[in-house]
Amino acid sequence: MPRNYDIAELRRLDVAHHLPAQQDYALIEQMGGSRIITSADGCTIVDGEGNRILDGMAGLWCVNIGYGRDELAEVAAEQMRELPFYNTFFKTVTPPAVMLAAKIASLTGNRLPHVFFNTSGSEANDTIFRMVRHYWKTRGEPERTVFISRHNAYHGSTVAGVSLGGMKGMHAQGDLPIPGIEHVRQPYWYNEGRDMDPEAFGLLCAKAIEDKILEVGADKVAAFIGEPIQGAGGVIIPPASYWPEVERICRKYGILLVCDEVINGFGRTGNWWGHETVGVKPDMIAMAKGLSSGYLPISAVAVSREIVDVLKTGGDFVHGFTYSGHPVCAAVALRNIEIIEREGLVERTRDDTGPYFAKALAALAEHPLVGEVRSAGLIGAVEITSDKATGARFGGAEGTAGPMVRDACIANGLMVRGIRDTIVMCPPLIISHAQIDEMIAIIRRSLDQCSEDLRAG
Numbered sequence: 001m002p003r004n005y006d007i008a009e010l011r012r013l014d015v016a017h018h019l020p021a022q023q024d025y026a027l028i029e030q031m032g033g034s035r036i037i038t039s040a041d042g043c044t045i046v047d048g049e050g051n052r053i054l055d056g057m058a059g060l061w062c063v064n065i066g067y068g069r070d071e072l073a074e075v076a077a078e079q080m081r082e083l084p085f086y087n088t089f090f091k092t093v094t095p096p097a098v099m100l101a102a103k104i105a106s107l108t109g110n111r112l113p114h115v116f117f118n119t120s121g122s123e124a125n126d127t128i129f130r131m132v133r134h135y136w137k138t139r140g141e142p143e144r145t146v147f148i149s150r151h152n153a154y155h156g157s158t159v160a161g162v163s164l165g166g167m168k169g170m171h172a173q174g175d176l177p178i179p180g181i182e183h184v185r186q187p188y189w190y191n192e193g194r195d196m197d198p199e200a201f202g203l204l205c206a207k208a209i210e211d212k213i214l215e216v217g218a219d220k221v222a223a224f225i226g227e228p229i230q231g232a233g234g235v236i237i238p239p240a241s242y243w244p245e246v247e248r249i250c251r252k253y254g255i256l257l258v259c260d261e262v263i264n265g266f267g268r269t270g271n272w273w274g275h276e277t278v279g280v281k282p283d284m285i286a287m288a289k290g291l292s293s294g295y296l297p298i299s300a301v302a303v304s305r306e307i308v309d310v311l312k313t314g315g316d317f318v319h320g321f322t323y324s325g326h327p328v329c330a331a332v333a334l335r336n337i338e339i340i341e342r343e344g345l346v347e348r349t350r351d352d353t354g355p356y357f358a359k360a361l362a363a364l365a366e367h368p369l370v371g372e373v374r375s376a377g378l379i380g381a382v383e384i385t386s387d388k389a390t391g392a393r394f395g396g397a398e399g400t401a402g403p404m405v406r407d408a409c410i411a412n413g414l415m416v417r418g419i420r421d422t423i424v425m426c427p428p429l430i431i432s433h434a435q436i437d438e439m440i441a442i443i444r445r446s447l448d449q450c451s452e453d454l455r456a457g
């Protein structure tokens with residue numbers, strides 16, 4: 001039963017004491033506190049005012065199996081009673097951590113058989129940053145330290161995560177990136193390549209990586225890191241030519257290929273991994289979010305045998321977190337994966353709901369304010385434009401339309417993200433056809449409602 005919260009008092013306390021993530025604190029104060037989400041079930045969240053909102057974002061790109069799974073609460077309680085915590089530092093480990101590592105390895109077809117645990121996506125990327133540099137040093141190539149990443153990539157909020165990421169606004173706070181990280185262009189065809197054939201544009205963007213390698217010196221580059229499909233950057237789905245060419249370039253220069261699967265993983269794109277969808281075989285992957293469907297914080301890095309064989313010659317790798325392999329989080333993640341398998345959510349996304357979502361989006365592309373729609377599995381985007389022919393943005397600058405249409409969607413009962421002028425969606429993988437129809441109908445209605453205000457500037 002939902003609890004009877006004093007919402008007005010909670011909002012007062014929120015303003016007085018709570019600092020939210022990636023927010024303008026003054027704005028929250030002016031609003032009288034954040035919207036308080038009190039409960040959820042299936043694909044629907046409920047706020048303090050009793051509004052039921054269809055969650056088109058699966059929490060924060062993470063609740064793949066949907067809300068309200070008693071089974072996970074029971075598994076967590078059972079594990080807490082048996083063993084709430086033990087660490088993996090002192091030649092010790094717990095059963096759920098070992099079983100989850102083996103399960104993740106099997107989900108990579110045992111191509112990446114070794115798994116390191118952390119609690120967040122950011123930490124997973126911090127682990128990758130240190131492990132890759134340590135690997136090259138141990139291999140006798142200590143000069144190989146440089147990471148290549150993309151503008152507008154999102155790899156987290158820690159120092160290494162922000163630095164690997166390509167968000168300019170985040171770099172500006174904290175004097176980042178740290179040295180040794182180079183950013184190249186993103187394969188964002190709608191924004192940056194519309195005058196070109198998409199596949200030629202994909203190759204051009206991949207060539208930017210090769211140009212950077214040659215500029216830095218091939219013997220100094222340690223790894224290329226990228227999300228197969230950029231999530232927080234605006235659901236940027238590269239042309240099919242891009243990733244295979246990126247892989248070819250990495251192999252040509254002996255550079256490690258790292259995929260950040262934090263959003264893409266666990267069925268999101270219609271395969272277990274985004275790298276399968278884009279057709280590459282990385283040496284390392286980061287995962288989080290869908291690993292536990294957000295029920296508890298846990299992340300992991302899966303690593304190739306070749307890399308670990310080298311690490312084995314280097315003594316202690318002095319890296320790890322108190323909560324690495326946390327038994328309760330690992331037990332919940334294991335059961336989450338079991339649910340994804342039992343309910344066939346990956347196959348359903350690939351064969352049923354993903355194609356249905358793509359078709360529903362395609363119909364929305366007819367709307368006068370929509371410049372492009374794109375999706376892969378159950379991740380999708382709608383580009384808002386003032387001119388379908390040129391792709392021009394409202395107000396002559398990027399970033400006005402997204403937040404306005406997003407707010408209208410929320411008022412109409414749908415949670416989405418507005419990233420610049422792009423509405424992005426990432427619903428739970430249990431979403432029904434009817435709920436997909438509802439999502440698209442709400443976006444259409446919200447675009448109609450905003451049309452006049454947008455045209456008025």
Ligand code: PXG
Nearest residue numbers: 120121122154155156227231232260262263
């Ligand atoms: N990599 C990717 C690809 C992510 O999307 C992280 C790493 C970091 O994970 P943690 O667990 O440390 O947050 C993410 C997180 C947004 C938004 O604006 C996206 C994320 C986080 C916060 C906001 O859409 N993704």
